[in-house]
Amino acid sequence: MRMSVALETVLARAGLKVTAAEFLTLVEDAARRLAPPHPDPGAYFSSDQREALTEVGVDLTPRSDTDPDPRARAVATQAVLRDTALTVTEAAARLNVDASRVRHRIAAGRLMGWKDRGGWRLPAWQFADGRLLPGVEVVLPAFPPDQPPLVVAAFMTTPQEDLPLGERQATPREWLLAGGDPERVARLASVLGSPA
Incomplete structure (x- = not known):
């Protein structure tokens, strides 16, 4: 308790x-x-x-029983991603559009989502202040199709060396919110999962 x-x-x-x-x-x-x-x-x-x-x-x-379990952080991150994701109805309300428009954007690759019990879930990182994250429709198609939503969310919310914002490195989400060029983020996204 x-x-x-x-x-x-x-x-x-x-x-x-x-x-x-x-x-x-x-x-x-x-x-x-x-x-x-x-x-x-x-x-x-x-x-x-x-x-x-x-x-x-x-x-x-092989790991032993005394080694820390690296899955713990991934499990917690996955749970948070899933809990903060929007339903189609919630996304439609946030964007002030019909739910069918949201489903159409998912099908066209202009919104990211995954099927879950009860329907589609859309990661919250792609929304900002009642609208789509600026440039998200340019960035999303650049991701390799084999990258799962958890990896994409981690990329979009982790500071990137190639995205300077003032004196610090910005996350792709911060970069786009600040008016940065979405093509720059798309180039970084396109090589996600590729060998270095």
Whole structure:
């Protein structure tokens, strides 16, 4: 009971409109969707690939029970992304358009969304002050089609070296809100997931 109150306090401070029980269900669901808890990284590669990776210093040792679980941050991020996402109806109200227009924009790749229980969910990062994020219709088509919404959201909300804003690096979202060139963000987005 005490943990539930503490969790609800944290969720409220973060602006998440979800109960502790609902949030924990989201976390459990996200954890199930991720990789197994103790993967053997070497099992994903052929013996030649394992040898080559080991030669360049890649550690393919399986995680032990005492190692920190890297999935925890991903699970929490996924739960927040899902909880803050808008339904088609909410997005339509925010944009002051009919719900069919929102679904049309999703189909045309001019809005990002994913199918969830109960319908489409649209990540909140692509909206600002009752409108679409400026330049989002230029940026979204540039993302490689294999990039999931969680990766796209992380990119759009993480400072990028190539997007200076004053004395600091801006996130793509901040860059677009400040009137930055969407083509610059689109170029960065187009190589997301590509080998360096």
